[in-house]
Amino acid sequence: MAGLCGLFVLSLAVEAAVAFGILSPLVFARPSHALAAVGAVQADQGLVQAFLVTLGQTFGATALALLAGIPFGYFLYRQRTFGEAYEGWLAALFAAPIVLLYPLFLVIFGRGYVTLVLMGFIPAAIPIIMKTREGLLTIPKTFLNVGRSFKVTDRDMFWKIMLPAAVPSIFTGIRLGVMYGLVNIVAIEYLIDFGGLGRIVSEMYFRFEVPGTYASILFVILVSVLFYWGFGWIERRLRPA
Amino acid sequence: MMRTLRRVMVGGLCTALLAAAPGPGAAADKVRLLVSTRGPFEMFAPNQAQAEGFFKDENLDVEFTYAQGGAETTQAIATGGADVSVGVGILSVIAAYGKGAPIRIISNGKRGAGEIFWYVNKDSPIKSFKDLDGKVLAYSRPGSTTHLIVQTLVKELKIKPRLVSVGDMASSRTQVMSGQVDTAWASYPFNYDLINKGEARVIGTGADATELETFSMRVQAANAAFLKQKRDVAVRFMRAYQRALEWQYKNPEPAIKRWVETFKLDPEAAKQVPKFTRYETVTLAPIGNLEGNVRLAVEYKMLSQPLTEAQMKELVDIVHDPRK
Numbered sequence: 216m217a218g219l220c221g222l223f224v225l226s227l228a229v230e231a232a233v234a235f236g237i238l239s240p241l242v243f244a245r246p247s248h249a250l251a252a253v254g255a256v257q258a259d260q261g262l263v264q265a266f267l268v269t270l271g272q273t274f275g276a277t278a279l280a281l282l283a284g285i286p287f288g289y290f291l292y293r294q295r296t297f298g299e300a301y302e303g304w305l306a307a308l309f310a311a312p313i314v315l316l317y318p319l320f321l322v323i324f325g326r327g328y329v330t331l332v333l334m335g336f337i338p339a340a341i342p343i344i345m346k347t348r349e350g351l352l353t354i355p356k357t358f359l360n361v362g363r364s365f366k367v368t369d370r371d372m373f374w375k376i377m378l379p380a381a382v383p384s385i386f387t388g389i390r391l392g393v394m395y396g397l398v399n400i401v402a403i404e405y406l407i408d409f410g411g412l413g414r415i416v417s418e419m420y421f422r423f424e425v426p427g428t429y430a431s432i433l434f435v436i437l438v439s440v441l442f443y444w445g446f447g448w449i450e451r452r453l454r455p456a
Numbered sequence: 457m458m459r460t461l462r463r464v465m466v467g468g469l470c471t472a473l474l475a476a477a478p479g480p481g482a483a484a485d486k487v488r489l490l491v492s493t494r495g496p497f498e499m500f501a502p503n504q505a506q507a508e509g510f511f512k513d514e515n516l517d518v519e520f521t522y523a524q525g526g527a528e529t530t531q532a533i534a535t536g537g538a539d540v541s542v543g544v545g546i547l548s549v550i551a552a553y554g555k556g557a558p559i560r561i562i563s564n565g566k567r568g569a570g571e572i573f574w575y576v577n578k579d580s581p582i583k584s585f586k587d588l589d590g591k592v593l594a595y596s597r598p599g600s601t602t603h604l605i606v607q608t609l610v611k612e613l614k615i616k617p618r619l620v621s622v623g624d625m626a627s628s629r630t631q632v633m634s635g636q637v638d639t640a641w642a643s644y645p646f647n648y649d650l651i652n653k654g655e656a657r658v659i660g661t662g663a664d665a666t667e668l669e670t671f672s673m674r675v676q677a678a679n680a681a682f683l684k685q686k687r688d689v690a691v692r693f694m695r696a697y698q699r700a701l702e703w704q705y706k707n708p709e710p711a712i713k714r715w716v717e718t719f720k721l722d723p724e725a726a727k728q729v730p731k732f733t734r735y736e737t738v739t740l741a742p743i744g745n746l747e748g749n750v751r752l753a754v755e756y757k758m759l760s761q762p763l764t765e766a767q768m769k770e771l772v773d774i775v776h777d778p779r780k
Contacts, residue, residue, distance in 0.1 A: 241556070242535060259757070321631065321636055322630065408620060408622075417598070420527060421548065421598035423531075423557065
């Protein structure tokens, strides 16, 4: 509730700032105008359909990142030598602007959804790998000792003690992954004029439709919020009480 | 006493001479120039002006920046990020002005678009624009010259292609040669080496959009506040620009040589460029068929309603007309 109130106050401030010319209307849209533009952009460009496309691509990229990232993170935890060897490389790769590889991906995978999903998958997988390993490495020794004292099997040790203890770190990685994956996907949609919301942001921007641009960006934020809430709900269920 | 008087007179004379002597030259006026796209011959005029000293003659210090065409250039001008732009698509200027942006057209850039061509991979079954139903017809970015041309081609030729923004000429070339899109665009003589080597084939040019023959496709634009506060600077800039344009066409050999060296072009192909970009089409005035351009802006949804007569009059402000 506090967050929503803060957002409302910020919106009022921006509304007033643009209305009174403190902020340029050529750069900033009044929040009321951006909301009002949603209908027009939907009628002209299919905003809702584009939202579903971007949501689907992000879901696909995140799912692939989870399928690859968590097992690989576990592998790097179990194989200490590999973990220590690749930690720096993964950190460096995470900081690199992978989005600039998009021309190469376009040539290899074509101008389609596969390219977009893969370009989202790479930046999403890296933090998941790193945070999974980190989460497993930082499990309190007490937890493991208690498990051993109860003579639990390796399987039970992993599923009932290690994984629940590592869940907060893993989900931090997932949230980071979703964020970077979504940014990459929308950026490439913008650059190649293909796909969902990024394409509409580009079209509105180039038509100088400032409210329409912000209306499209609102829907990009909505994608992010949905994933954030969704993974938050799953984490609460997986986290130990 | 006479010696003292003589000293006073010499000292006074020296002081008077020093006071009358011309002081250090006035600092040059700065112009932040944004070139919409790298490459086209007529848009190389500012570079020629810089190299030949025409800007210096007008006491101008021109700072060059390059954009990626279309609305990116217009945005920079409208928000004061640059003072003057060269070669910006007229539709994006009209769209920005129609939405209240402080931008003005200060001269024609290019009328007609015969120098822009579309090509396909040599193995493509596409022979002309008429074979493009369901296929990709590429253009650079929304609001650009190529965007205007392809939309007009669709209307005139009654074809149903998929219009796809592919970015600049280099990006367009990569995408068509790697099979990502069916067609690519370029401005002669860029990418014409593919045609000369037989690796690609031309399927049509901007001249096929016959409606646009008399239209100004690209213009020079300026920020309205810059024009109001520094009109004299704008006039001097355009005077130097005009001088460079004339120099380019009267001295094609050194002009093309410099252009070829800058963009690493095929010298043989480049020699033909004055035929494709004739001087008559790049004169600073008049603006070709502004009413037609406004009509197209409404048709292509760049404007929600046409500009009034008063607005069209305000939009165009030819700061230097060589005809007068």
